[in-house]
Amino acid sequence: MNVPELIAAARGGSVRAAGRLLSLAEGPRRGELLDVLGPGAARVVGVTGPPGAGKSTTVAALVGAYRGQGRRVAVLAVDPSSPYSGGALLGDRIRMSAHAADPGVLIRSLAARGHLGGLAAAVPAAVAVLAALGYDPVIVETVGVGQSEIEVAAVADPVVVVLAPGAGDAVQAAKAGLLEVADVLVVNKADRDGAERTVRDLRAETRAPVLTLVAPKGEGLPRLVEAIAAHARADDPDRRAGRARAQILSLAQSRLRVHPDLAELAAEVAAGRTDAYAAAEELLRRPPGPDG
Amino acid sequence: MNVPELIAAARGGSVRAAGRLLSLAEGPRRGELLDVLGPGAARVVGVTGPPGAGKSTTVAALVGAYRGQGRRVAVLAVDPSSPYSGGALLGDRIRMSAHAADPGVLIRSLAARGHLGGLAAAVPAAVAVLAALGYDPVIVETVGVGQSEIEVAAVADPVVVVLAPGAGDAVQAAKAGLLEVADVLVVNKADRDGAERTVRDLRAETRAPVLTLVAPKGEGLPRLVEAIAAHARADDPDRRAGRARAQILSLAQSRLRVHPDLAELAAEVAAGRTDAYAAAEELLRRPPGPDG
Numbered sequence: 001m002n003v004p005e006l007i008a009a010a011r012g013g014s015v016r017a018a019g020r021l022l023s024l025a026e027g028p029r030r031g032e033l034l035d036v037l038g039p040g041a042a043r044v045v046g047v048t049g050p051p052g053a054g055k056s057t058t059v060a061a062l063v064g065a066y067r068g069q070g071r072r073v074a075v076l077a078v079d080p081s082s083p084y085s086g087g088a089l090l091g092d093r094i095r096m097s098a099h100a101a102d103p104g105v106l107i108r109s110l111a112a113r114g115h116l117g118g119l120a121a122a123v124p125a126a127v128a129v130l131a132a133l134g135y136d137p138v139i140v141e142t143v144g145v146g147q148s149e150i151e152v153a154a155v156a157d158p159v160v161v162v163l164a165p166g167a168g169d170a171v172q173a174a175k176a177g178l179l180e181v182a183d184v185l186v187v188n189k190a191d192r193d194g195a196e197r198t199v200r201d202l203r204a205e206t207r208a209p210v211l212t213l214v215a216p217k218g219e220g221l222p223r224l225v226e227a228i229a230a231h232a233r234a235d236d237p238d239r240r241a242g243r244a245r246a247q248i249l250s251l252a253q254s255r256l257r258v259h260p261d262l263a264e265l266a267a268e269v270a271a272g273r274t275d276a277y278a279a280a281e282e283l284l285r286r287p288p289g290p291d292g
Numbered sequence: 293m294n295v296p297e298l299i300a301a302a303r304g305g306s307v308r309a310a311g312r313l314l315s316l317a318e319g320p321r322r323g324e325l326l327d328v329l330g331p332g333a334a335r336v337v338g339v340t341g342p343p344g345a346g347k348s349t350t351v352a353a354l355v356g357a358y359r360g361q362g363r364r365v366a367v368l369a370v371d372p373s374s375p376y377s378g379g380a381l382l383g384d385r386i387r388m389s390a391h392a393a394d395p396g397v398l399i400r401s402l403a404a405r406g407h408l409g410g411l412a413a414a415v416p417a418a419v420a421v422l423a424a425l426g427y428d429p430v431i432v433e434t435v436g437v438g439q440s441e442i443e444v445a446a447v448a449d450p451v452v453v454v455l456a457p458g459a460g461d462a463v464q465a466a467k468a469g470l471l472e473v474a475d476v477l478v479v480n481k482a483d484r485d486g487a488e489r490t491v492r493d494l495r496a497e498t499r500a501p502v503l504t505l506v507a508p509k510g511e512g513l514p515r516l517v518e519a520i521a522a523h524a525r526a527d528d529p530d531r532r533a534g535r536a537r538a539q540i541l542s543l544a545q546s547r548l549r550v551h552p553d554l555a556e557l558a559a560e561v562a563a564g565r566t567d568a569y570a571a572a573e574e575l576l577r578r579p580p581g582p583d584g
Contacts (some may be wrong), residue, residue, distance in 0.1 A: 028554035122570050244561035251572035253545050269536035275326055276416050284580045
């Protein structure tokens with residue numbers, strides 16, 4: 001099947017066709033795929049936070065809420081540390097299993113390294129595919145340590161940062177720059193000791209709304225859904241341009257990583273024949289080679 | 293004073309001249325400075341790890357060990373979350389105060405945002421300055437969350453990752469990709485419960501040497517110093533090329549962030565007139581503008 005046929009089949013409910021399209025978004029036919037899809041505005045909700053904060057439970061709760069509104073929902077789980085290959089469900093995503101049999105929910109794990117341009121380069125294309133297939137919203141879940149919170153901020157609006165009660169998570173989040181990218185903060189497991197204190201501490205640190213949640217029970221869920229909707233309503237050209245800027249930079253970096261002249265320039269620097277600053281200028285002056 | 297005069301004064305012991313040179317490394321005269329210094333091979337020890345693991349105490353212990361060998365030592369503290377401006381000592385760096393009055397030790401904090409090309413772009417130039425002034429080794433300390441561990445890996449060899457006992461730190465380090473960049477792992481506070489278990493867990497995860505340390509008492513310090521020396525002795529052209537590659541990519545990204553056409557391309561994407569992939573290609577095709 002060619003791309004338009006795959007899109008038609010996926011829109012008709014073929015999970016297999018949807019999977020094929022998502023695989024194309026990660027491979028050398030990405031350009032062809034994007035040409036057919038055209039530039040599309042997708043609603044993307046990012047969910048990030050430190051390990052153990054309850055991101056997957058929060059995502060499962062959000063999926064339930066959107067399904068209750070009759071919307072089709074896609075979840076992209078971005079986990080560079082996961083041993084599962086691209087396309088596999090995360091093995092420990094137990095709480096999502098309630099939705100696994102629901103044809104209105106598509107769950108995809110982007111986990112493999114070494115794909116064309118890396119993980120960062122796959123996310124905007126995967127989002128474009130899911131939006132074209134009628135999934136709204138697309139929820140992008142990342143582990144929220146290392147590089148990934150920057151990448152999710154580049155595609156998602158709003159970025160929801162999930163933290164557990166206790167000083168550790170809040171301090172870690174601040175140090176990791178998570179508070180900077182947060183549009184909505186959620187203190188999950190809010191029935192635990194220290195939740196109120198954590199909410200107070202976070203409110204002193206950020207102007208973003210700080211909500212409480214007990215994800216498995218759905219306590220606080222309606223307010224989170226409303227905060228996400230309110231943020232989307234307040235979107236404006238400046239914010240869209242900021243996200244576009246971050247996406248462009250992320251994709252440009254992915255392209256430079258596979259630049260045909262990078263190895264030669266690195267060898268020159270390693271041999272002491274030039275310095276890294278001059279080599280970086282030279283890299284940017286040379287064409288990056290054919291896409292894909 | 294011009295650059296050669298500043299270098300002469302700094303080599304003669306002027307702390308003020310050394311500070312001026314480091315400030316030049318962060319500003320628009322960086323190119324001129326690097327031309328005078330020439331490409332130099334500096335020995336750089338990176339120290340990173342999660343907050344609270346005892347990085348600063350470890351760095352202070354290493355400084356003491358290298359001073360005991362009669363070597364002049366520089367410490368670059370890279371902390372994007374620090375409120376202190378570039379050039380200031382970190383306020384809480386109490387344990388370094390033993391070395392603050394020692395003219396054989398130079399401590400510099402790179403903490404300000406918004407410098408030319410950002411923090412990442414300042415580190416290789418600062419290292420080049422310190423190496424030219426006769427500091428060996430240069431210890432680069434970073435907070436080890438977010439982006440900084442990737443940057444330290446680009447300049448440092450070896451990268452020493454400092455963790456505290458307990459499952460939390462080890463799991464966090466694995467998730468954050470810290471184990472991947474670690475050349476030497478240190479379980480600090482090794483007199484605490486759980487240290488042996490943490491060592492065992494880490495040895496199952498990595499092939500890098502895992503050492504124990506009680507930094508304030510110097511227990512385990514000679515073995516750490518030897519592991520760092522052994523790693524430096526084993527350096528080879530491939531490893532040097534790998535570091536050069538990471539530095540070039542980091543610097544190229546810093547240049548793209550201030551590309552004169554980025555805002556226009558972001559607006560095009562935000563308006564739906566093109567997609568982020570095509571815009572990234574276009575960004576790479578256009579000259580990045582004058583350096584600085």
